[in-house]
Amino acid sequence: MLEKRTLGKTNIKVSPIGIGVMMWMGGRGLIGRIAPDVSDVVKNDIIKESFAGGINFFDTAEFYGFGRSETNLANALKANNVEDKDVVIGTKWAPVLRRARNMRRTINNRINYLGGYAIDLYMIHQPISFSSIKTEMKELARLLENKKIRSVGISNYNAKQMRTAHEELEKLGIPLAANQVHYSLVRRNIETDCILDTAKELGVTITAYTPLAGGLLTGKLHNNPEALKNKSSMYRMVAKRNLEESIPLVETLTEIAKTHDVLPGQVALNWLVNYHGDTVITIPGATKAYQAKEAAGAMTFELSKAELDEIADISERFL
Numbered sequence: 001m002l003e004k005r006t007l008g009k010t011n012i013k014v015s016p017i018g019i020g021v022m023m024w025m026g027g028r029g030l031i032g033r034i035a036p037d038v039s040d041v042v043k044n045d046i047i048k049e050s051f052a053g054g055i056n057f058f059d060t061a062e063f064y065g066f067g068r069s070e071t072n073l074a075n076a077l078k079a080n081n082v083e084d085k086d087v088v089i090g091t092k093w094a095p096v097l098r099r100a101r102n103m104r105r106t107i108n109n110r111i112n113y114l115g116g117y118a119i120d121l122y123m124i125h126q127p128i129s130f131s132s133i134k135t136e137m138k139e140l141a142r143l144l145e146n147k148k149i150r151s152v153g154i155s156n157y158n159a160k161q162m163r164t165a166h167e168e169l170e171k172l173g174i175p176l177a178a179n180q181v182h183y184s185l186v187r188r189n190i191e192t193d194c195i196l197d198t199a200k201e202l203g204v205t206i207t208a209y210t211p212l213a214g215g216l217l218t219g220k221l222h223n224n225p226e227a228l229k230n231k232s233s234m235y236r237m238v239a240k241r242n243l244e245e246s247i248p249l250v251e252t253l254t255e256i257a258k259t260h261d262v263l264p265g266q267v268a269l270n271w272l273v274n275y276h277g278d279t280v281i282t283i284p285g286a287t288k289a290y291q292a293k294e295a296a297g298a299m300t301f302e303l304s305k306a307e308l309d310e311i312a313d314i315s316e317r318f319l
């Protein structure tokens with residue numbers, strides 16, 4: 001079983017594989033097309049399976065339904081009698097068309113939506129805002145000082161922006177805990193555009209989002225391309241592009257999975273959190289209980305160095 005890891009240079013310990021609850025903003029109408037409804041029973045079961053399998057880390061955001069995903073997460077944790085001390089929650093401020101001072105005006109909304117669970121990690125969702133990164137970091141430091149949040153993170157920042165955030169926080173004696181970025185075996189650009197190297201150098205955790213390429217790396221679409229029909233046009237466009245190109249990769253994941261008596265998607269997650277030492281953790285999305293169980297199961301076996309390298313080699317085209 002993989003051990004818990006420290007978020008950056010903080011004292012917060014997380015399971016290397018957490019669960020992303022972006023889809024828990026779902027429902028009807030326009031949003032329902034992107035994020036279908038996940039019933040309360042299923043959400044509760046996802047939390048149950050997560051904790052049963054050693055997962056203690058959950059990712060949400062203001063932008064995921066402006067409180068819906070956060071509230072749904074809090075309710076499902078409560079339904080499972082999870083205490084605040086046993087869970088690590090990351091949420092994010094939506095910076096577009098806003099200034100940093102908006103954080104102090106909206107932080108109590110986040111706290112209320114999370115219904116008594118602390119914000120263990122507060123991230124700037126993306127580096128697009130009316131304020132500079134430096135001003136945003138100062139504002140986050142203020143929230144930390146006022147005990148509204150427990151640690152500071154960023155998301156979708158490139159290497160230079162991450163360094164700026166780190167430097168500004170360092171002046172204030174605060175570690176930059178994590179940079180949440182798109183990273184999977186079919187999207188490996190952080191390995192070549194300095195994001196990963198910079199994170200390693202600065203001691204910042206990389207949180208990989210969309211680690212299963214929306215389910216593609218489980219092999220389910222290769223086995224049943226018809227399933228694509230039920231997906232949004234955006235999803236279909238990206239998946240179709242990767243479907244053909246990822247056949248050799250998914251075949252390799254499937255072969256390696258067989259030798260460990262696990263599933264290809266679990267091998268993909270295990271690779272992600274092990275290939276670069278302990279710098280990378282990940283947050284696969286779950287809309288069904290079995291998905292949380294499988295995500296947790298991805299922490300229960302060890303890939304050999306030869307297997308890790310074989311997977312890296314076969315997915316080289318995605319670098």
Ligand SMILES: NC(=O)c1ccc[n+]([C@@H]2O[C@H](COP(=O)([O-])OP(=O)(O)OC[C@H]3O[C@@H](n4cnc5c(N)ncnc54)[C@H](OP(=O)(O)O)[C@@H]3O)[C@@H](O)[C@H]2O)c1
Nearest residue numbers: 020021022059209210211212213214215284285287291294
């Ligand atoms: N910071 C950012 O800008 C950003 C952007 C995107 C996402 N995120 C975060 O990252 C999390 C995960 O990202 P994501 O949902 O885009 O991508 P993902 O984790 O690659 O894909 C999740 C989807 O894959 C399918 N899936 C998951 N486990 C499976 C399994 N064991 N077997 C078969 N299918 C499985 C499910 O599809 P079905 O629902 O169809 O079953 C699920 O909704 C989000 O919840 C969010 O917290 C952050």
